[in-house]
Amino acid sequence: MNSVTTLNLKKETENNDKTTLGFWIYLMTDLVMFGVLFATYTVLRGNTFGGPMDRNVFNLPFALSETLILLTSSFTCGLAILALQQKNKIQVILWFSLTFILGITFLILELSEFSKLISEGNSWQRSGFLSAYFTLVGTHGLHITAGLIWMIICLFKIWKEGLTSSLSRKLTLLSLFWHFLDIVWIFIFTIVYLMSGI
Amino acid sequence: MTNVIQTTDNLKENRGPKLSTYITGFASSIFLTLIPYFLVTNHIGSTYVLLTVILFFALLQMIVQLIFFLHLGRETKPRWKLAVMISFVGIILIIVGGSIWIMAHLNYSMSLLQLNNLMQYGEGF
Incomplete structure:
Protein backbone atom coordinates (compact mmCIF):
# COMPACT_ATOMS: atom_id res chain seq x y z
CA MET A 1 0.00 0.00 0.00
CA ASN A 2 2.85 2.24 0.89
CA SER A 3 4.57 1.84 -2.47
CA VAL A 4 1.23 2.40 -4.23
CA THR A 5 0.66 5.73 -2.51
CA THR A 6 4.17 6.95 -3.24
CA LEU A 7 3.77 5.79 -6.84
CA ASN A 8 0.49 7.68 -7.10
CA LEU A 9 2.08 10.75 -5.61
CA LYS A 10 4.94 10.49 -8.08
CA LYS A 11 2.52 10.06 -10.98
CA GLU A 12 0.48 13.04 -9.84
CA THR A 13 3.49 15.34 -9.65
CA GLU A 14 4.62 14.09 -13.06
CA ASN A 15 1.20 14.89 -14.56
CA ASN A 16 1.23 18.30 -12.87
CA ASP A 17 4.65 18.97 -14.34
CA LYS A 18 3.35 18.09 -17.80
CA THR A 19 0.33 20.37 -17.41
CA THR A 20 2.54 23.19 -16.21
CA LEU A 21 4.90 22.73 -19.15
CA GLY A 22 1.98 22.80 -21.61
CA PHE A 23 0.66 25.98 -20.05
CA TRP A 24 4.17 27.43 -20.07
CA ILE A 25 4.39 26.82 -23.84
CA TYR A 26 1.06 28.65 -24.28
CA LEU A 27 2.44 31.58 -22.27
CA MET A 28 5.49 31.72 -24.52
CA THR A 29 3.36 31.82 -27.69
CA ASP A 30 1.41 34.63 -26.05
CA LEU A 31 4.72 36.36 -25.46
CA VAL A 32 5.48 36.13 -29.20
CA MET A 33 2.17 37.92 -29.89
CA PHE A 34 3.06 40.66 -27.42
CA GLY A 35 6.50 40.85 -29.01
CA VAL A 36 4.94 41.55 -32.40
CA LEU A 37 2.69 44.22 -30.89
CA PHE A 38 5.73 45.81 -29.22
CA ALA A 39 7.56 45.84 -32.55
CA THR A 40 4.53 47.48 -34.20
CA TYR A 41 4.35 50.09 -31.48
CA THR A 42 8.06 50.92 -31.71
CA VAL A 43 7.87 51.26 -35.49
CA LEU A 44 4.70 53.41 -35.45
CA ARG A 45 5.64 55.51 -32.44
CA GLY A 46 6.63 58.53 -34.51
CA ASN A 47 3.76 58.31 -37.02
CA THR A 48 1.48 60.82 -35.36
CA PHE A 49 -0.19 62.18 -38.54
CA GLY A 50 -0.36 65.67 -37.07
CA GLY A 51 -1.93 64.34 -33.89
CA PRO A 52 -0.44 64.40 -30.40
CA MET A 53 2.98 62.88 -29.70
CA ASP A 54 3.47 60.33 -26.94
CA ARG A 55 5.01 62.88 -24.53
CA ASN A 56 1.85 65.03 -24.74
CA VAL A 57 -0.55 62.18 -24.13
CA PHE A 58 0.79 60.04 -21.28
CA ASN A 59 0.77 60.80 -17.58
CA LEU A 60 3.82 59.21 -15.91
CA PRO A 61 2.70 59.29 -12.23
CA PHE A 62 -0.58 57.68 -13.29
CA ALA A 63 1.29 54.91 -15.13
CA LEU A 64 3.55 54.40 -12.11
CA SER A 65 0.54 53.92 -9.82
CA GLU A 66 -0.91 51.39 -12.29
CA THR A 67 2.42 49.55 -12.29
CA LEU A 68 2.66 49.43 -8.50
CA ILE A 69 -0.93 48.17 -8.18
CA LEU A 70 -0.31 45.36 -10.67
CA LEU A 71 2.99 44.49 -8.98
CA THR A 72 1.28 44.27 -5.59
CA SER A 73 -1.44 42.05 -7.06
CA SER A 74 1.30 39.77 -8.42
CA PHE A 75 2.79 39.59 -4.90
CA THR A 76 -0.56 38.78 -3.22
CA CYS A 77 -1.11 36.10 -5.89
CA GLY A 78 2.20 34.56 -4.79
CA LEU A 79 1.07 34.67 -1.16
CA ALA A 80 -2.12 32.84 -2.20
CA ILE A 81 0.04 30.07 -3.69
CA LEU A 82 1.98 29.84 -0.42
CA ALA A 83 -1.28 29.46 1.48
CA LEU A 84 -2.35 26.85 -1.07
CA GLN A 85 0.72 24.76 -0.25
CA GLN A 86 -0.20 24.91 3.43
CA LYS A 87 -3.78 23.88 2.50
CA ASN A 88 -5.14 26.93 4.28
CA LYS A 89 -8.49 27.50 2.56
CA ILE A 90 -9.41 30.78 4.28
CA GLN A 91 -6.03 32.36 3.48
CA VAL A 92 -6.19 31.19 -0.15
CA ILE A 93 -9.60 32.84 -0.55
CA LEU A 94 -8.39 35.97 1.24
CA TRP A 95 -5.24 36.45 -0.86
CA PHE A 96 -6.95 35.64 -4.15
CA SER A 97 -9.78 38.07 -3.30
CA LEU A 98 -7.20 40.77 -2.61
CA THR A 99 -5.49 39.95 -5.93
CA PHE A 100 -8.87 40.23 -7.64
CA ILE A 101 -9.60 43.64 -6.08
CA LEU A 102 -6.16 44.98 -7.06
CA GLY A 103 -6.57 43.54 -10.57
CA ILE A 104 -9.95 45.16 -11.07
CA THR A 105 -8.58 48.48 -9.74
CA PHE A 106 -5.84 48.26 -12.35
CA LEU A 107 -8.37 47.54 -15.07
CA ILE A 108 -10.57 50.49 -14.04
CA LEU A 109 -7.53 52.82 -14.09
CA GLU A 110 -6.58 51.56 -17.56
CA LEU A 111 -10.12 52.01 -18.89
CA SER A 112 -10.36 55.51 -17.40
CA GLU A 113 -7.13 56.40 -19.21
CA PHE A 114 -8.61 55.05 -22.45
CA SER A 115 -11.87 56.97 -22.02
CA LYS A 116 -9.94 60.17 -21.23
CA LEU A 117 -7.90 59.78 -24.44
CA ILE A 118 -11.02 59.07 -26.51
CA SER A 119 -12.95 62.01 -25.03
CA GLU A 120 -10.05 64.31 -25.99
CA GLY A 121 -10.43 63.14 -29.59
CA ASN A 122 -7.34 60.92 -29.45
CA SER A 123 -8.90 57.55 -30.16
CA TRP A 124 -7.25 54.74 -32.18
CA GLN A 125 -8.56 56.38 -35.35
CA ARG A 126 -6.43 59.51 -34.84
CA SER A 127 -3.00 58.21 -35.91
CA GLY A 128 -0.84 55.15 -36.44
CA PHE A 129 0.85 55.78 -33.11
CA LEU A 130 -2.47 55.76 -31.23
CA SER A 131 -3.70 52.66 -33.10
CA ALA A 132 -0.56 50.79 -32.05
CA TYR A 133 -0.89 52.08 -28.48
CA PHE A 134 -4.52 51.03 -28.10
CA THR A 135 -3.81 47.61 -29.64
CA LEU A 136 -0.86 46.88 -27.38
CA VAL A 137 -2.30 48.13 -24.09
CA GLY A 138 -5.82 46.94 -24.97
CA THR A 139 -4.57 43.39 -25.60
CA HIS A 140 -2.91 43.41 -22.20
CA GLY A 141 -6.15 44.69 -20.67
CA LEU A 142 -8.09 41.88 -22.35
CA HIS A 143 -5.69 39.35 -20.84
CA ILE A 144 -6.19 40.95 -17.42
CA THR A 145 -9.96 40.70 -17.91
CA ALA A 146 -9.66 37.00 -18.82
CA GLY A 147 -7.49 36.44 -15.73
CA LEU A 148 -10.05 38.18 -13.52
CA ILE A 149 -12.91 36.04 -14.88
CA TRP A 150 -10.79 32.92 -14.34
CA MET A 151 -10.02 34.08 -10.79
CA ILE A 152 -13.65 34.69 -9.84
CA ILE A 153 -14.62 31.23 -11.14
CA CYS A 154 -11.80 29.65 -9.12
CA LEU A 155 -12.80 31.60 -6.00
CA PHE A 156 -16.35 30.35 -6.36
CA LYS A 157 -15.10 26.77 -6.75
CA ILE A 158 -12.80 26.97 -3.71
CA TRP A 159 -15.77 28.20 -1.71
CA LYS A 160 -17.97 25.30 -2.87
CA GLU A 161 -15.56 22.37 -3.25
CA GLY A 162 -12.59 23.20 -1.06
CA LEU A 163 -8.98 22.80 -2.18
CA THR A 164 -9.18 19.70 -4.38
CA SER A 165 -6.05 18.58 -6.22
CA SER A 166 -7.41 19.50 -9.67
CA LEU A 167 -8.41 22.92 -8.38
CA SER A 168 -5.00 23.57 -6.82
CA ARG A 169 -3.42 22.69 -10.17
CA LYS A 170 -5.66 25.28 -11.83
CA LEU A 171 -4.79 27.86 -9.21
CA THR A 172 -1.08 27.26 -9.83
CA LEU A 173 -1.60 27.83 -13.56
CA LEU A 174 -3.62 30.97 -12.81
CA SER A 175 -0.74 32.32 -10.73
CA LEU A 176 1.68 31.64 -13.61
CA PHE A 177 -0.66 33.57 -15.94
CA TRP A 178 -0.91 36.48 -13.52
CA HIS A 179 2.86 36.77 -12.96
CA PHE A 180 3.35 36.55 -16.74
CA LEU A 181 0.97 39.49 -17.29
CA ASP A 182 2.95 41.47 -14.74
CA ILE A 183 6.16 40.86 -16.71
CA VAL A 184 4.46 42.02 -19.93
CA TRP A 185 3.28 45.16 -18.13
CA ILE A 186 6.85 46.00 -17.06
CA PHE A 187 7.76 46.23 -20.73
CA ILE A 188 4.65 48.30 -21.53
CA PHE A 189 5.58 50.63 -18.66
CA THR A 190 9.16 50.93 -19.93
CA ILE A 191 8.61 51.09 -23.69
CA VAL A 192 5.32 53.01 -23.84
CA TYR A 193 5.31 55.23 -20.76
CA LEU A 194 8.91 55.75 -19.67
CA MET A 195 10.14 56.20 -23.25
CA SER A 196 7.54 58.95 -23.76
CA GLY A 197 9.16 60.88 -20.92
CA ILE A 198 12.70 60.79 -22.35
CA MET B 1 6.98 3.37 5.82
CA THR B 2 7.02 6.65 7.75
CA ASN B 3 10.51 7.16 6.50
CA VAL B 4 9.43 7.18 2.85
CA ILE B 5 6.54 9.57 3.50
CA GLN B 6 8.84 11.89 5.38
CA THR B 7 11.29 12.00 2.51
CA THR B 8 8.55 12.84 0.00
CA ASP B 9 7.32 15.55 2.38
CA ASN B 10 10.84 16.91 2.60
CA LEU B 11 11.08 16.84 -1.15
CA LYS B 12 7.87 18.86 -1.45
CA GLU B 13 8.99 21.39 1.13
CA ASN B 14 12.31 21.89 -0.56
CA ARG B 15 10.75 22.35 -3.97
CA GLY B 16 8.04 24.76 -2.87
CA PRO B 17 8.64 28.51 -2.70
CA LYS B 18 8.94 30.32 0.61
CA LEU B 19 7.61 33.61 1.92
CA SER B 20 11.09 35.14 1.87
CA THR B 21 11.34 34.37 -1.88
CA TYR B 22 8.22 36.40 -2.63
CA ILE B 23 9.20 39.27 -0.34
CA THR B 24 12.66 39.51 -1.96
CA GLY B 25 11.08 39.45 -5.43
CA PHE B 26 8.48 42.07 -4.52
CA ALA B 27 10.93 44.46 -2.86
CA SER B 28 13.51 44.27 -5.65
CA SER B 29 10.77 44.69 -8.30
CA ILE B 30 9.61 47.91 -6.61
CA PHE B 31 13.18 49.21 -6.56
CA LEU B 32 13.73 48.24 -10.19
CA THR B 33 10.53 50.13 -11.12
CA LEU B 34 11.22 53.27 -9.07
CA ILE B 35 14.87 53.78 -10.10
CA PRO B 36 14.24 54.11 -13.89
CA TYR B 37 11.11 56.17 -13.12
CA PHE B 38 13.10 58.76 -11.17
CA LEU B 39 15.91 58.71 -13.74
CA VAL B 40 13.39 59.54 -16.48
CA THR B 41 11.36 62.14 -14.58
CA ASN B 42 14.54 63.99 -13.55
CA HIS B 43 16.09 63.66 -17.04
CA ILE B 44 19.40 62.27 -15.80
CA GLY B 45 21.73 61.42 -18.69
CA SER B 46 21.39 61.88 -22.44
CA THR B 47 18.60 60.29 -24.49
CA TYR B 48 20.51 57.22 -25.61
CA VAL B 49 22.07 56.54 -22.22
CA LEU B 50 18.68 56.83 -20.55
CA LEU B 51 17.09 54.59 -23.16
CA THR B 52 19.70 51.87 -22.63
CA VAL B 53 19.47 52.18 -18.86
CA ILE B 54 15.67 51.85 -18.65
CA LEU B 55 15.67 48.86 -21.03
CA PHE B 56 18.39 47.28 -18.91
CA PHE B 57 16.28 47.79 -15.77
CA ALA B 58 13.23 46.23 -17.50
CA LEU B 59 15.28 43.16 -18.46
CA LEU B 60 16.69 42.92 -14.94
CA GLN B 61 13.19 43.07 -13.45
CA MET B 62 12.02 40.41 -15.89
CA ILE B 63 14.81 38.09 -14.71
CA VAL B 64 14.04 38.88 -11.04
CA GLN B 65 10.36 38.05 -11.50
CA LEU B 66 11.13 34.90 -13.50
CA ILE B 67 13.29 33.64 -10.65
CA PHE B 68 11.33 34.81 -7.61
CA PHE B 69 7.71 34.72 -8.85
CA LEU B 70 7.72 32.10 -11.63
CA HIS B 71 10.40 29.97 -9.89
CA LEU B 72 12.33 29.26 -13.05
CA GLY B 73 15.46 28.53 -11.00
CA ARG B 74 13.70 25.79 -8.99
CA GLU B 75 13.03 23.59 -11.98
CA THR B 76 14.54 20.09 -11.72
Missing part, protein backbone atom coordinates in the same frame (compact mmCIF):
# COMPACT_ATOMS: atom_id res chain seq x y z
CA LYS B 77 17.09 18.67 -14.09
CA PRO B 78 15.62 18.32 -17.59
CA ARG B 79 14.97 22.05 -17.71
CA TRP B 80 12.21 22.02 -20.31
CA LYS B 81 10.68 25.32 -19.28
CA LEU B 82 13.98 27.11 -19.59
CA ALA B 83 14.70 25.47 -22.96
CA VAL B 84 11.26 26.46 -24.32
CA MET B 85 11.69 29.98 -23.03
CA ILE B 86 15.13 30.45 -24.56
CA SER B 87 13.96 29.28 -27.98
CA PHE B 88 10.90 31.55 -27.87
CA VAL B 89 12.97 34.51 -26.72
CA GLY B 90 15.20 33.86 -29.73
CA ILE B 91 12.17 34.04 -32.04
CA ILE B 92 10.99 37.25 -30.36
CA LEU B 93 14.41 38.87 -30.68
CA ILE B 94 14.48 38.06 -34.40
CA ILE B 95 10.96 39.41 -34.99
CA VAL B 96 11.28 42.58 -32.89
CA GLY B 97 14.89 43.38 -33.74
CA GLY B 98 14.35 42.60 -37.41
CA SER B 99 11.22 44.74 -37.70
CA ILE B 100 12.81 47.74 -36.02
CA TRP B 101 15.98 47.39 -38.05
CA ILE B 102 14.18 47.10 -41.40
CA MET B 103 11.74 49.91 -40.74
CA ALA B 104 14.44 52.27 -39.46
CA HIS B 105 16.53 51.51 -42.52
CA LEU B 106 13.55 52.13 -44.78
CA ASN B 107 12.95 55.54 -43.24
CA TYR B 108 16.66 56.35 -43.43
CA SER B 109 17.22 55.29 -47.04
CA MET B 110 14.20 56.97 -48.55
CA SER B 111 14.37 60.71 -49.01
CA LEU B 112 11.27 62.89 -48.89
CA LEU B 113 11.58 63.62 -52.63
CA GLN B 114 11.57 59.92 -53.47
CA LEU B 115 8.59 59.45 -51.17
CA ASN B 116 6.67 62.28 -52.87
CA ASN B 117 7.44 60.87 -56.32
CA LEU B 118 6.25 57.47 -55.22
CA MET B 119 3.04 58.87 -53.81
CA GLN B 120 2.29 61.17 -56.76
CA TYR B 121 3.41 59.27 -59.82
CA GLY B 122 3.88 55.73 -58.73
CA GLU B 123 1.44 53.27 -57.34
CA GLY B 124 2.44 54.13 -53.79
CA PHE B 125 3.76 51.31 -51.69
Whole structure:
Protein backbone atom coordinates (compact mmCIF):
# COMPACT_ATOMS: atom_id res chain seq x y z
CA MET A 1 0.00 0.00 0.00
CA ASN A 2 2.85 2.24 0.89
CA SER A 3 4.57 1.84 -2.47
CA VAL A 4 1.23 2.40 -4.23
CA THR A 5 0.66 5.73 -2.51
CA THR A 6 4.17 6.95 -3.24
CA LEU A 7 3.77 5.79 -6.84
CA ASN A 8 0.49 7.68 -7.10
CA LEU A 9 2.08 10.75 -5.61
CA LYS A 10 4.94 10.49 -8.08
CA LYS A 11 2.52 10.06 -10.98
CA GLU A 12 0.48 13.04 -9.84
CA THR A 13 3.49 15.34 -9.65
CA GLU A 14 4.62 14.09 -13.06
CA ASN A 15 1.20 14.89 -14.56
CA ASN A 16 1.23 18.30 -12.87
CA ASP A 17 4.65 18.97 -14.34
CA LYS A 18 3.35 18.09 -17.80
CA THR A 19 0.33 20.37 -17.41
CA THR A 20 2.54 23.19 -16.21
CA LEU A 21 4.90 22.73 -19.15
CA GLY A 22 1.98 22.80 -21.61
CA PHE A 23 0.66 25.98 -20.05
CA TRP A 24 4.17 27.43 -20.07
CA ILE A 25 4.39 26.82 -23.84
CA TYR A 26 1.06 28.65 -24.28
CA LEU A 27 2.44 31.58 -22.27
CA MET A 28 5.49 31.72 -24.52
CA THR A 29 3.36 31.82 -27.69
CA ASP A 30 1.41 34.63 -26.05
CA LEU A 31 4.72 36.36 -25.46
CA VAL A 32 5.48 36.13 -29.20
CA MET A 33 2.17 37.92 -29.89
CA PHE A 34 3.06 40.66 -27.42
CA GLY A 35 6.50 40.85 -29.01
CA VAL A 36 4.94 41.55 -32.40
CA LEU A 37 2.69 44.22 -30.89
CA PHE A 38 5.73 45.81 -29.22
CA ALA A 39 7.56 45.84 -32.55
CA THR A 40 4.53 47.48 -34.20
CA TYR A 41 4.35 50.09 -31.48
CA THR A 42 8.06 50.92 -31.71
CA VAL A 43 7.87 51.26 -35.49
CA LEU A 44 4.70 53.41 -35.45
CA ARG A 45 5.64 55.51 -32.44
CA GLY A 46 6.63 58.53 -34.51
CA ASN A 47 3.76 58.31 -37.02
CA THR A 48 1.48 60.82 -35.36
CA PHE A 49 -0.19 62.18 -38.54
CA GLY A 50 -0.36 65.67 -37.07
CA GLY A 51 -1.93 64.34 -33.89
CA PRO A 52 -0.44 64.40 -30.40
CA MET A 53 2.98 62.88 -29.70
CA ASP A 54 3.47 60.33 -26.94
CA ARG A 55 5.01 62.88 -24.53
CA ASN A 56 1.85 65.03 -24.74
CA VAL A 57 -0.55 62.18 -24.13
CA PHE A 58 0.79 60.04 -21.28
CA ASN A 59 0.77 60.80 -17.58
CA LEU A 60 3.82 59.21 -15.91
CA PRO A 61 2.70 59.29 -12.23
CA PHE A 62 -0.58 57.68 -13.29
CA ALA A 63 1.29 54.91 -15.13
CA LEU A 64 3.55 54.40 -12.11
CA SER A 65 0.54 53.92 -9.82
CA GLU A 66 -0.91 51.39 -12.29
CA THR A 67 2.42 49.55 -12.29
CA LEU A 68 2.66 49.43 -8.50
CA ILE A 69 -0.93 48.17 -8.18
CA LEU A 70 -0.31 45.36 -10.67
CA LEU A 71 2.99 44.49 -8.98
CA THR A 72 1.28 44.27 -5.59
CA SER A 73 -1.44 42.05 -7.06
CA SER A 74 1.30 39.77 -8.42
CA PHE A 75 2.79 39.59 -4.90
CA THR A 76 -0.56 38.78 -3.22
CA CYS A 77 -1.11 36.10 -5.89
CA GLY A 78 2.20 34.56 -4.79
CA LEU A 79 1.07 34.67 -1.16
CA ALA A 80 -2.12 32.84 -2.20
CA ILE A 81 0.04 30.07 -3.69
CA LEU A 82 1.98 29.84 -0.42
CA ALA A 83 -1.28 29.46 1.48
CA LEU A 84 -2.35 26.85 -1.07
CA GLN A 85 0.72 24.76 -0.25
CA GLN A 86 -0.20 24.91 3.43
CA LYS A 87 -3.78 23.88 2.50
CA ASN A 88 -5.14 26.93 4.28
CA LYS A 89 -8.49 27.50 2.56
CA ILE A 90 -9.41 30.78 4.28
CA GLN A 91 -6.03 32.36 3.48
CA VAL A 92 -6.19 31.19 -0.15
CA ILE A 93 -9.60 32.84 -0.55
CA LEU A 94 -8.39 35.97 1.24
CA TRP A 95 -5.24 36.45 -0.86
CA PHE A 96 -6.95 35.64 -4.15
CA SER A 97 -9.78 38.07 -3.30
CA LEU A 98 -7.20 40.77 -2.61
CA THR A 99 -5.49 39.95 -5.93
CA PHE A 100 -8.87 40.23 -7.64
CA ILE A 101 -9.60 43.64 -6.08
CA LEU A 102 -6.16 44.98 -7.06
CA GLY A 103 -6.57 43.54 -10.57
CA ILE A 104 -9.95 45.16 -11.07
CA THR A 105 -8.58 48.48 -9.74
CA PHE A 106 -5.84 48.26 -12.35
CA LEU A 107 -8.37 47.54 -15.07
CA ILE A 108 -10.57 50.49 -14.04
CA LEU A 109 -7.53 52.82 -14.09
CA GLU A 110 -6.58 51.56 -17.56
CA LEU A 111 -10.12 52.01 -18.89
CA SER A 112 -10.36 55.51 -17.40
CA GLU A 113 -7.13 56.40 -19.21
CA PHE A 114 -8.61 55.05 -22.45
CA SER A 115 -11.87 56.97 -22.02
CA LYS A 116 -9.94 60.17 -21.23
CA LEU A 117 -7.90 59.78 -24.44
CA ILE A 118 -11.02 59.07 -26.51
CA SER A 119 -12.95 62.01 -25.03
CA GLU A 120 -10.05 64.31 -25.99
CA GLY A 121 -10.43 63.14 -29.59
CA ASN A 122 -7.34 60.92 -29.45
CA SER A 123 -8.90 57.55 -30.16
CA TRP A 124 -7.25 54.74 -32.18
CA GLN A 125 -8.56 56.38 -35.35
CA ARG A 126 -6.43 59.51 -34.84
CA SER A 127 -3.00 58.21 -35.91
CA GLY A 128 -0.84 55.15 -36.44
CA PHE A 129 0.85 55.78 -33.11
CA LEU A 130 -2.47 55.76 -31.23
CA SER A 131 -3.70 52.66 -33.10
CA ALA A 132 -0.56 50.79 -32.05
CA TYR A 133 -0.89 52.08 -28.48
CA PHE A 134 -4.52 51.03 -28.10
CA THR A 135 -3.81 47.61 -29.64
CA LEU A 136 -0.86 46.88 -27.38
CA VAL A 137 -2.30 48.13 -24.09
CA GLY A 138 -5.82 46.94 -24.97
CA THR A 139 -4.57 43.39 -25.60
CA HIS A 140 -2.91 43.41 -22.20
CA GLY A 141 -6.15 44.69 -20.67
CA LEU A 142 -8.09 41.88 -22.35
CA HIS A 143 -5.69 39.35 -20.84
CA ILE A 144 -6.19 40.95 -17.42
CA THR A 145 -9.96 40.70 -17.91
CA ALA A 146 -9.66 37.00 -18.82
CA GLY A 147 -7.49 36.44 -15.73
CA LEU A 148 -10.05 38.18 -13.52
CA ILE A 149 -12.91 36.04 -14.88
CA TRP A 150 -10.79 32.92 -14.34
CA MET A 151 -10.02 34.08 -10.79
CA ILE A 152 -13.65 34.69 -9.84
CA ILE A 153 -14.62 31.23 -11.14
CA CYS A 154 -11.80 29.65 -9.12
CA LEU A 155 -12.80 31.60 -6.00
CA PHE A 156 -16.35 30.35 -6.36
CA LYS A 157 -15.10 26.77 -6.75
CA ILE A 158 -12.80 26.97 -3.71
CA TRP A 159 -15.77 28.20 -1.71
CA LYS A 160 -17.97 25.30 -2.87
CA GLU A 161 -15.56 22.37 -3.25
CA GLY A 162 -12.59 23.20 -1.06
CA LEU A 163 -8.98 22.80 -2.18
CA THR A 164 -9.18 19.70 -4.38
CA SER A 165 -6.05 18.58 -6.22
CA SER A 166 -7.41 19.50 -9.67
CA LEU A 167 -8.41 22.92 -8.38
CA SER A 168 -5.00 23.57 -6.82
CA ARG A 169 -3.42 22.69 -10.17
CA LYS A 170 -5.66 25.28 -11.83
CA LEU A 171 -4.79 27.86 -9.21
CA THR A 172 -1.08 27.26 -9.83
CA LEU A 173 -1.60 27.83 -13.56
CA LEU A 174 -3.62 30.97 -12.81
CA SER A 175 -0.74 32.32 -10.73
CA LEU A 176 1.68 31.64 -13.61
CA PHE A 177 -0.66 33.57 -15.94
CA TRP A 178 -0.91 36.48 -13.52
CA HIS A 179 2.86 36.77 -12.96
CA PHE A 180 3.35 36.55 -16.74
CA LEU A 181 0.97 39.49 -17.29
CA ASP A 182 2.95 41.47 -14.74
CA ILE A 183 6.16 40.86 -16.71
CA VAL A 184 4.46 42.02 -19.93
CA TRP A 185 3.28 45.16 -18.13
CA ILE A 186 6.85 46.00 -17.06
CA PHE A 187 7.76 46.23 -20.73
CA ILE A 188 4.65 48.30 -21.53
CA PHE A 189 5.58 50.63 -18.66
CA THR A 190 9.16 50.93 -19.93
CA ILE A 191 8.61 51.09 -23.69
CA VAL A 192 5.32 53.01 -23.84
CA TYR A 193 5.31 55.23 -20.76
CA LEU A 194 8.91 55.75 -19.67
CA MET A 195 10.14 56.20 -23.25
CA SER A 196 7.54 58.95 -23.76
CA GLY A 197 9.16 60.88 -20.92
CA ILE A 198 12.70 60.79 -22.35
CA MET B 1 6.98 3.37 5.82
CA THR B 2 7.02 6.65 7.75
CA ASN B 3 10.51 7.16 6.50
CA VAL B 4 9.43 7.18 2.85
CA ILE B 5 6.54 9.57 3.50
CA GLN B 6 8.84 11.89 5.38
CA THR B 7 11.29 12.00 2.51
CA THR B 8 8.55 12.84 0.00
CA ASP B 9 7.32 15.55 2.38
CA ASN B 10 10.84 16.91 2.60
CA LEU B 11 11.08 16.84 -1.15
CA LYS B 12 7.87 18.86 -1.45
CA GLU B 13 8.99 21.39 1.13
CA ASN B 14 12.31 21.89 -0.56
CA ARG B 15 10.75 22.35 -3.97
CA GLY B 16 8.04 24.76 -2.87
CA PRO B 17 8.64 28.51 -2.70
CA LYS B 18 8.94 30.32 0.61
CA LEU B 19 7.61 33.61 1.92
CA SER B 20 11.09 35.14 1.87
CA THR B 21 11.34 34.37 -1.88
CA TYR B 22 8.22 36.40 -2.63
CA ILE B 23 9.20 39.27 -0.34
CA THR B 24 12.66 39.51 -1.96
CA GLY B 25 11.08 39.45 -5.43
CA PHE B 26 8.48 42.07 -4.52
CA ALA B 27 10.93 44.46 -2.86
CA SER B 28 13.51 44.27 -5.65
CA SER B 29 10.77 44.69 -8.30
CA ILE B 30 9.61 47.91 -6.61
CA PHE B 31 13.18 49.21 -6.56
CA LEU B 32 13.73 48.24 -10.19
CA THR B 33 10.53 50.13 -11.12
CA LEU B 34 11.22 53.27 -9.07
CA ILE B 35 14.87 53.78 -10.10
CA PRO B 36 14.24 54.11 -13.89
CA TYR B 37 11.11 56.17 -13.12
CA PHE B 38 13.10 58.76 -11.17
CA LEU B 39 15.91 58.71 -13.74
CA VAL B 40 13.39 59.54 -16.48
CA THR B 41 11.36 62.14 -14.58
CA ASN B 42 14.54 63.99 -13.55
CA HIS B 43 16.09 63.66 -17.04
CA ILE B 44 19.40 62.27 -15.80
CA GLY B 45 21.73 61.42 -18.69
CA SER B 46 21.39 61.88 -22.44
CA THR B 47 18.60 60.29 -24.49
CA TYR B 48 20.51 57.22 -25.61
CA VAL B 49 22.07 56.54 -22.22
CA LEU B 50 18.68 56.83 -20.55
CA LEU B 51 17.09 54.59 -23.16
CA THR B 52 19.70 51.87 -22.63
CA VAL B 53 19.47 52.18 -18.86
CA ILE B 54 15.67 51.85 -18.65
CA LEU B 55 15.67 48.86 -21.03
CA PHE B 56 18.39 47.28 -18.91
CA PHE B 57 16.28 47.79 -15.77
CA ALA B 58 13.23 46.23 -17.50
CA LEU B 59 15.28 43.16 -18.46
CA LEU B 60 16.69 42.92 -14.94
CA GLN B 61 13.19 43.07 -13.45
CA MET B 62 12.02 40.41 -15.89
CA ILE B 63 14.81 38.09 -14.71
CA VAL B 64 14.04 38.88 -11.04
CA GLN B 65 10.36 38.05 -11.50
CA LEU B 66 11.13 34.90 -13.50
CA ILE B 67 13.29 33.64 -10.65
CA PHE B 68 11.33 34.81 -7.61
CA PHE B 69 7.71 34.72 -8.85
CA LEU B 70 7.72 32.10 -11.63
CA HIS B 71 10.40 29.97 -9.89
CA LEU B 72 12.33 29.26 -13.05
CA GLY B 73 15.46 28.53 -11.00
CA ARG B 74 13.70 25.79 -8.99
CA GLU B 75 13.03 23.59 -11.98
CA THR B 76 14.54 20.09 -11.72
CA LYS B 77 17.09 18.67 -14.09
CA PRO B 78 15.62 18.32 -17.59
CA ARG B 79 14.97 22.05 -17.71
CA TRP B 80 12.21 22.02 -20.31
CA LYS B 81 10.68 25.32 -19.28
CA LEU B 82 13.98 27.11 -19.59
CA ALA B 83 14.70 25.47 -22.96
CA VAL B 84 11.26 26.46 -24.32
CA MET B 85 11.69 29.98 -23.03
CA ILE B 86 15.13 30.45 -24.56
CA SER B 87 13.96 29.28 -27.98
CA PHE B 88 10.90 31.55 -27.87
CA VAL B 89 12.97 34.51 -26.72
CA GLY B 90 15.20 33.86 -29.73
CA ILE B 91 12.17 34.04 -32.04
CA ILE B 92 10.99 37.25 -30.36
CA LEU B 93 14.41 38.87 -30.68
CA ILE B 94 14.48 38.06 -34.40
CA ILE B 95 10.96 39.41 -34.99
CA VAL B 96 11.28 42.58 -32.89
CA GLY B 97 14.89 43.38 -33.74
CA GLY B 98 14.35 42.60 -37.41
CA SER B 99 11.22 44.74 -37.70
CA ILE B 100 12.81 47.74 -36.02
CA TRP B 101 15.98 47.39 -38.05
CA ILE B 102 14.18 47.10 -41.40
CA MET B 103 11.74 49.91 -40.74
CA ALA B 104 14.44 52.27 -39.46
CA HIS B 105 16.53 51.51 -42.52
CA LEU B 106 13.55 52.13 -44.78
CA ASN B 107 12.95 55.54 -43.24
CA TYR B 108 16.66 56.35 -43.43
CA SER B 109 17.22 55.29 -47.04
CA MET B 110 14.20 56.97 -48.55
CA SER B 111 14.37 60.71 -49.01
CA LEU B 112 11.27 62.89 -48.89
CA LEU B 113 11.58 63.62 -52.63
CA GLN B 114 11.57 59.92 -53.47
CA LEU B 115 8.59 59.45 -51.17
CA ASN B 116 6.67 62.28 -52.87
CA ASN B 117 7.44 60.87 -56.32
CA LEU B 118 6.25 57.47 -55.22
CA MET B 119 3.04 58.87 -53.81
CA GLN B 120 2.29 61.17 -56.76
CA TYR B 121 3.41 59.27 -59.82
CA GLY B 122 3.88 55.73 -58.73
CA GLU B 123 1.44 53.27 -57.34
CA GLY B 124 2.44 54.13 -53.79
CA PHE B 125 3.76 51.31 -51.69
